[in-house]
Amino acid sequence: MIRIRPPKLYHAIKSLQPNAQFSYDNGDYNTLKWYDDSIPKPTEEECNTELARLQSDFEAKEYQRNRRPEYPDIGDQLDDLFKAGAFSTEMAAKIQAVKDKYPKDNT
Numbered sequence: 319m320i321r322i323r324p325p326k327l328y329h330a331i332k333s334l335q336p337n338a339q340f341s342y343d344n345g346d347y348n349t350l351k352w353y354d355d356s357i358p359k360p361t362e363e364e365c366n367t368e369l370a371r372l373q374s375d376f377e378a379k380e381y382q383r384n385r386r387p388e389y390p391d392i393g394d395q396l397d398d399l400f401k402a403g404a405f406s407t408e409m410a411a412k413i414q415a416v417k418d419k420y421p422k423d424n425t
Contacts, residue, residue: 320382325372327365334360334368 321329327345331338338357343349352359360368389395399405400413 320379320386321376322383324376325369327369329372330365330369331360333372334364 327342327347331340331350335357337354338359339353340359341351341353347362347365350359390398400410403410405413
């Protein structure tokens with residue numbers, strides 16, 4: 319998944335403890351309220367380390383965020399591959415069956 323905005327404390331906590339239920343104010347670890355004692359609460363240091371890892375990953379994937387809006391729609395890409403004969407015989411037959419069932423209105 320491509321993250322569009324930089325990660326925050328919330329993302330670090332959910333990465334460390336995906337099933338945790340918690341709340342906090344304004345990204346401040348000191349206001350963190352933990353609602354399930356059966357799940358270990360990560361320390362502030364663990365959260366900061368994970369946040370730094372997530373931030374590094376976010377920065378490394380800037381190219382993905384830059385490319386995404388400029389790529390053609392995935393449907394257009396697949397249609398082009400179909401028209402170019404790049405699909406297997408079985409896949410081309412499935413696609414053609416759908417196109418035949420719902421023909422383009424050329425009016």
